[in-house]
Amino acid sequence: MTLRLNGVTKRFGSYTAVDHLSIEIPEKQIFGFLGANGAGKTTTFRMILGLIDQTEGDISWNQGKIGYDQSHLIGYLPEERGLYPKLKVQEQLIYLSKLRGMGKKEAVHEVGKWLDRFKVPEYRHKRVEELSKGNQQKIQFISAVLHKPKLLILDEPFSGLDPVNVEMLKEAVVELKEAGTSIVFSSHRMEHVEELCENVCILHKGTPVVHGGLKEIKRSFGKKNIRIKADFDTSFLRSTAGVTSYKPHSEGCRLQVENEEVAQEVFLQLQGKGFVRTFDLEEPTLNDIFIEKVGASYE
Amino acid sequence: MNKFFTILGHTYKNRVKSKSFLITSVITVLLILALSNIQSIIEMFGGEDEQKEVIVLSENEEWTEQLSQVLNLQESIAVSSFSGSDEEAKTQVEEGEYEALVTLQEGGEGLPEADFYANQIANTSVSDSVRQALQQVKVSIVTERANVNEQVLQQITAPVSFELIALEEQAKSQEELNQTRGIVYVMLFFMYMSVLMYGNMIATEVATEKSSRVMEILISSVSPVSQMFAKILGIALLGLTQFGIFILAGYFSIQQSMESEGPSVLDIFGFTEVDPMTIVYALVFFILGYLLYATLAATLGSLVSRLEDAQQLMVPMTLLVVAAFLIAMFGLGAPDSTFVTISSYFPFFTPLIMFLRVGMLEIPVWEVGLSLVIMVASIVLLGWIGAKIYRGGVLLYGKSSSLKDIKTALELSKKDN
Numbered sequence: 210m211t212l213r214l215n216g217v218t219k220r221f222g223s224y225t226a227v228d229h230l231s232i233e234i235p236e237k238q239i240f241g242f243l244g245a246n247g248a249g250k251t252t253t254f255r256m257i258l259g260l261i262d263q264t265e266g267d268i269s270w271n272q273g274k275i276g277y278d279q280s281h282l283i284g285y286l287p288e289e290r291g292l293y294p295k296l297k298v299q300e301q302l303i304y305l306s307k308l309r310g311m312g313k314k315e316a317v318h319e320v321g322k323w324l325d326r327f328k329v330p331e332y333r334h335k336r337v338e339e340l341s342k343g344n345q346q347k348i349q350f351i352s353a354v355l356h357k358p359k360l361l362i363l364d365e366p367f368s369g370l371d372p373v374n375v376e377m378l379k380e381a382v383v384e385l386k387e388a389g390t391s392i393v394f395s396s397h398r399m400e401h402v403e404e405l406c407e408n409v410c411i412l413h414k415g416t417p418v419v420h421g422g423l424k425e426i427k428r429s430f431g432k433k434n435i436r437i438k439a440d441f442d443t444s445f446l447r448s449t450a451g452v453t454s455y456k457p458h459s460e461g462c463r464l465q466v467e468n469e470e471v472a473q474e475v476f477l478q479l480q481g482k483g484f485v486r487t488f489d490l491e492e493p494t495l496n497d498i499f500i501e502k503v504g505a506s507y508e
Numbered sequence: 509m510n511k512f513f514t515i516l517g518h519t520y521k522n523r524v525k526s527k528s529f530l531i532t533s534v535i536t537v538l539l540i541l542a543l544s545n546i547q548s549i550i551e552m553f554g555g556e557d558e559q560k561e562v563i564v565l566s567e568n569e570e571w572t573e574q575l576s577q578v579l580n581l582q583e584s585i586a587v588s589s590f591s592g593s594d595e596e597a598k599t600q601v602e603e604g605e606y607e608a609l610v611t612l613q614e615g616g617e618g619l620p621e622a623d624f625y626a627n628q629i630a631n632t633s634v635s636d637s638v639r640q641a642l643q644q645v646k647v648s649i650v651t652e653r654a655n656v657n658e659q660v661l662q663q664i665t666a667p668v669s670f671e672l673i674a675l676e677e678q679a680k681s682q683e684e685l686n687q688t689r690g691i692v693y694v695m696l697f698f699m700y701m702s703v704l705m706y707g708n709m710i711a712t713e714v715a716t717e718k719s720s721r722v723m724e725i726l727i728s729s730v731s732p733v734s735q736m737f738a739k740i741l742g743i744a745l746l747g748l749t750q751f752g753i754f755i756l757a758g759y760f761s762i763q764q765s766m767e768s769e770g771p772s773v774l775d776i777f778g779f780t781e782v783d784p785m786t787i788v789y790a791l792v793f794f795i796l797g798y799l800l801y802a803t804l805a806a807t808l809g810s811l812v813s814r815l816e817d818a819q820q821l822m823v824p825m826t827l828l829v830v831a832a833f834l835i836a837m838f839g840l841g842a843p844d845s846t847f848v849t850i851s852s853y854f855p856f857f858t859p860l861i862m863f864l865r866v867g868m869l870e871i872p873v874w875e876v877g878l879s880l881v882i883m884v885a886s887i888v889l890l891g892w893i894g895a896k897i898y899r900g901g902v903l904l905y906g907k908s909s910s911l912k913d914i915k916t917a918l919e920l921s922k923k924d925n
Contacts (some may be wrong), residue, residue, distance in 0.1 A: 258728045260899075280729045291721035296522075307514045308729040352725065 210359055211235045212257070212391055217266035219252055219415075220432055226252045228415040229266070235407075236359075237338040239382065239392040241402040241423075244412030244496075245414050245503050250395050251288065253412070257393070258285060271359060281310030282360030288365045288395075291348055294338035301337060302352055309356040316355065323351045327377060342369040350378055353479045354385060361385060362393045365399060367386075379405065410493070411502055418502045427492050432492040432501075435464040435472055439482035461487070465497065514735045515763025519713065519742030524749065532705075533750055537757045544761040558575060559583070560634050561605075563590040565597050566612035569667065569731060571620050571645060575612070581761075585637055601625055608634055612642075619646055632735035685729045690861040696788050696836050699749075699797055699860055703829050704741050707805035708800070708822060713739055713897075714809030715818040733895040736810075740802040747798070789866050803887060807894035811917060828856045836860040843868040851878055855886040 212234040218443030219227040227249040233298050234240040244250045253442070255261045257268055261277045269281065291444055294299055299320050306316045327347045337345055348371050353361065353396040360361055367375045367387045382405060386392055402409060403423065419426055432453060438461040446464060447455040456463045466472050479485055524531055542549065560583055566572045569589075576587035590597050594611065601609045608626040614619035622642055626634050651661050716722045726735060762845075808821045835857060839848040843865055852861040862879045865871055900917035 260727055277729075277731050283728065285725060285728045286725045287721065289721045289724070291723070291725045292718075293722055294720055302520050304514070305725060305729070308511050308726065310511070 210226030210391065212270045212360060212393075213268070214253075214257070215267050215269075217253070217256060217263045217268060219249070219256060219261070220264045226415050227263075227412075229413070230410075230415075230417055232268075232417075232420065234391050234393060235321060236391050237260060237386055237389050238407060239386050239394050239405045241409035242393050242395045242412070243397075243399075243402060243409060243499060244395075246383050249415040249489070251364065254285070254287075254364060254395075257362065258283065261271075261497055269492060275360075280308075281356060282311075282359040284353040284356065286349055286353035286361075286363045286366050288368075290345055290350060292337045292352070295336060296320070297334050297336055299333045299334040302348070302355055305352045306355045309358075311346075311356045312499070319355050320351070321498050323355065323360055326381070327374075340469075343371060343374055347374065347378070348372055350381070354381070357388075360391050362395075364395045365397070367396065367398065375401075385414060387413040390508070399494060404497045411499060413503050419498060423495070426498065427495075430493050430501075432465055432493050433472060434470065434493060434497065435466060435475060436487060436489040436491060437461040437464070437483045437485065438487035438506070439478070439479065439483060443479075446478065449478060465493075481492065511730045512738045515730065515735055515738035516742040516745070519739050520745045523709070523743070523746045529750070531744070533753055536750075536754055540754060540758045541761045544758060547766075559586045560607040560636065561586045561588065562608045562638065563588055563597055563600070563606050564610045564612065565590050565594060568612060568614065568620070571612050573734065574645045574648070575610075575638075576642050577642055580635065582637060585634060598625060602627060608638075608796060610638055619649060622793075656693050685868060691786060691790065692836070692840065692864050693866050694858055695863060696833060697793070699794060700829055702747055702751075702794075702798065703801045704826060706747050707801050707825060707829075709746075710802055710805040711809030711818045711822055712815065713743070714806055715812050715815050718810065718812065719814050727899070731892075732810075732899040735802075735896055736898050737891070738805045739915050740799065740806060743802065744798060786867050787864055792880070793859040793863040796880070796887065800855060800859070800883060800887050801829070803890045803894050807890070807897050810894075810898040832857045832860045836864050839862055839864050840868075853882060855883050858883050 212232075214230055214232045217227060217230045218225065221278070222406060230249075231241070231251060232242075238270075241359045242250060242253070242345070256263045256276065257270075257279070259277075271282070271474070275283065299317070302320045303313060307313065311319075321330070324333055327350075329344060329347060332340060332344060332348070337348060340348065346366075346507070350363075350366055355362070366382070367378060370378065379401070380394065382394070386508070394402065394505065406423060408422050409426065410417050443462045444455070444457065446452060446462065449471070451467045451474065452464050453463040453467060464475065466475065469490070476488060563576060564572045564587060566589070569656070576589070579585050579587045590600075590609070597611075599607045600606055608624060609791060611623045611625070612620050613622075622638070624638060626635070629635065647661075647665075697750050717726060804825055805822070806909075808825060809818055811816050812821055835851050837850065839845070839861060842848065848861060848865065851857045851863050854861075858879045862876065866876055899916045
């Protein structure tokens with residue numbers, strides 16, 4: 210079951226929130242959906258979920274529009290935490306999964322399984338407001354996946370989590386993908402996206418500016434990074450033609466160059482200046498691409 | 509449909525288990541118990557049984573005699589003549605030996621005039637009795653002087669026979685009216701209370717879900733229309749539970765107080781012989797009224813993004829209920845006035861005003877039918893608009909919570925196809 214967005218546009222009055230977005234997300238794939246704050250990601254999710262209607266274009270999944278009759282196949286983790294603060298964890302999860310068409314018995318079983326997996330079985334009968342932010346996020350994640358959805362939308366799923374817990378949730382996400390779920394993954398943490406997604410789309414003010422497989426995107430981006438560690442001052446490299454950015458650090462510098470030829474030129478210039486500990490030519494990171502395309506930094 | 513009942517059950521269970529439900533129920537039950545046993549409670553404090561002693565200071569022995577004769581007919585007041593001075597008498601009253609002092613002087617035309625001294629004159633039960641008694645004394649003195657005999661006097665003072673009879677065969681008789689007035693009072697009270705209480709509850713429910721952002725997950729699972737009506741019915745069930753408790757409590761405590769003596773609360777409100785049709789009308793108008801106001805409350809609740817704003821947005825609704833209540837109070841005295849007739853067709857007033865008219869007057873069936881049709885139509889209309897606003901409103905987050913948001917909410921939910 211492939212999710213297809215074709216020329217999807219949403220206008221609020223004269224303001225265009227999403228402009229001609231076309232993406233395709235097949236089964237068993239995690240699709241990275243990126244964009245600055247206010248770029249139109251949440252609006253897109255809401256259109257996919259059928260909460261608001263697009264002004265133009267079509268969205269189809271499972272041979273049709275997504276409606277309430279399919280809500281048991283869809284999981285949604287919104288960016289803002291959405292749980293009843295006063296309800297106990299198990300009660301809450303059972304209620305939400307019943308609304309997604311799950312039976313109570315099965316829900317109780319699954320709740321136990323997930324709480325154990327995330328190493329928080331003791332929270333079963335605690336109220337959500339008593340939990341820490343990170344643990345609330347785990348519960349939020351469970352509420353999105355408990356009913357075994359076929360299409361899962363994850364909007365900043367790892368926010369507020371420590372590195373150990375991020376790994377735990379990442380594993381779960383990958384496992385869901387392997388089990389055949391299409392996952393739309395949105396995050397500002399580029400390293401997570403790079404790790405999980407094969408295909409990405411970067412949205413800038415409602416318009417897709419980058420779209421495709423991560424490898425192709427990096428290749429076609431052209432620019433590369435050079436990491437240098439040297440025992441002498443490398444700041445003269447700043448003026449080399451083709452170097453687009455220069456960032457010094459304690460033991461050397463990090464350069465962004467236009468292409469491999471420039472990298473070779475840089476390498477030549479280092480000759481005879483002293484001892485070079487590291488010269489590393491790297492593929493551009495998604496972070497570089499994002500900053501270049503969207504023109505703003507987040508981290 | 510399953511999800512509808514899941515939400516309904518969840519809303520109901522959550523509320524029934526809540527502390528606020530327990531507290532309001534317990535307090536109301538206590539109030540009901542107190543009210544139905546009010547007679548025994550008043551007797552328990554026993555203030556009424558004590559005889560009030562009044563002393564009379566007068567130069568005219570005959571007047572004192574006559575006054576005490578009349579007053580002593582009432583068990584609660586004892587009259588005695590005082591032989592000391594004016595000052596002594598006042599001191600005694602001040603010290604609490606006696607309840608009050610009455611001084612009689614001869615005024616113009618040789619008739620008695622009195623001054624009444626008591627520590628407090630706010631309670632007029634004693635002074636009124638004395639005044640009436642003195643009036644009787646005066647009348648008897650004057651009539652005696654005019655040589656009017658006893659029989660004539662009685663004829664003069666006897667109240668005239670005056671009975672209200674409605675010519676229209678269907679019109680309510682005097683007793684029926686009194687009974688209806690009682691039930692209308694109770695209905696007004698219940699309607700007013702429940703609309704405010706449960707309306708607020710619904711708005712709070714919706715606003716809580718919005719402020720905790722769980723709404724975003726809910727509306728991606730279940731359509732806003734089912735959510736809205738499941739909530740409304742869930743709270744309605746809660747209301748039924750609560751009223752069930754109240755009625756049971758009332759029934760038992762009234763039965764108990766009936767076993768003792770005296771007029772029960774039921775007699776006071778005229779509940780003993782009520783036309784069953786009036787009860788049916790009461791139920792119908794109550795249910796429709798609830799649905800109408802509940803739909804409005806849910807719609808309003810979906811417009812706010814913070815709980816604190818919910819109260820503010822409920823003000824227009826509260827004003828509607830208060831207006832209906834005031835008109836109904838006015839209508840109890842003049843149910844056939846044009847103003848009452850017209851306002852009984854305004855859907856937000858219908859449940860109270862039309863019910864009052866049905867109870868108090870004999871109005872044609874088509875008028876009741878028309879008002880019911882208007883009400884049902886406005887519930888459907890409000891439900892339809894409400895669901896649209898709800899759909900858009902729940903996605904609307906912002907600082908302001910003005911009625912302007914309705915427009916934005918409607919735009920958000922607009923269907924293009």
